[in-house]
Amino acid sequence: MNWMKCLFVREYQLANRVGGGALIGVLFFLAVVTIFPFGVGPDMILLARIGAAILWIGALLATLLGLDRLFQADREDGSLELLVMSGRPLELVVLVKCAAHWTATGLPLVLATPILSLFVGLDFESIVRVTLTLLVGAPALTLLGAVGAGVTVSMRRGGVLLSILVIPLAIPILIFGVSAAMAGAIDSNNFLVPFMFLCALTLFGLVVGPLAAAAALRVSGD
């Protein structure tokens, strides 16, 4: 278990040091969310109605932004070869890398959500709902993106292709996330049903994501 801790700490540190790009995601999130009121106009009622969707789409794009480097940086410096042949289960390596990546880049997005929610005029209960759905749903985006990152690891301009591959697959997560975030009250069925689906998608991603990404990485050595 010690090796998993070491890998997590290393990945987390690398993401947070200069050039690691952990904060880039939050800044991009900020940019996407702030641009919407300028485009939509100063209609507070309309903004509040589409606010949850804006936040979710912003979080999705910000998550995708950093994911192309998840395995590519390791491939370029030769670390990936060693990770593959180290004797550690590659699925767990991928899972730990995703966990560290999410802690470094996804968690700041969730923490920034309440503040950015004010920009689109959400009330208190909506803020709680959006933050809660992102907390549960953003890991699913990272895990799904990890599969795309594994598939595109050997491509020079993999980042764009990654987004094109992952965005259609992220639609279910987006649908359940936004519908839970826009539901009436937290204890109502309107909130709980899509929220549970969102939890299920994340759990599903926890199993399928590392398996698929590891399979893609194994054949990337050719």
Place this chain on the structure above:
Amino acid sequence: MNHVDFEVGSGEALIVQGPNGVGKSSLLRVIAGLVAKAKGTIELEGGMPERSVAEHSHYFGHLDALKPLQSVLENLSFWRSFFEAADFGDGKVRESMSEMEALETLGIAHTATLPAGYLSAGQRRRLSVARLLVVPRPVWLLDEPTSALDKASEEVLLGLIADHINAGGLVVAATHLPLNLPNTRYLNLSPVTTESEHMFASDDLDDYFDEDEQGEG
């Protein structure tokens, strides 16, 4: 590349020779499990049966696997804790070096706290070698091990490889420079790709028609 057969025993080195592009590196990558082999088998006798050949091996390739933002010591400590050590198969327990001992052996102990990005090409290479010293594994797969090293560090590296061989390890090195190592066998890969053209220039040619690539850990 086809019809490549060879056998290396523990305490031996196999030097893979041949012109550029003939597949020396590919051969090492196949043994390391990084490239799928089209057919054939690679076996390790006396190792841990539940683990593959790659999991008994250190691969020392062209890339140094260093993170420029982390310090020299952090880089090495990570690989030390991440890699799983492997038995030599003879029941003897091998002491691995500590990180600082390995850095001192390679003459880069003074850089321990510097970010790895500040190192010169030769120093990066030496730091990469240090990984092989801190985790005991019986098989060393070395791809052009002496590139970017000066004469003195080349001597140190050859000494370390010789120590590894004398301790019962197994070395497969791809190179086109002569390496002065004990118990050396040679495998010459020729660019002709028709059948049976890869000559095996070992002292015992009996192994030539063995079906398997074998090694004894």
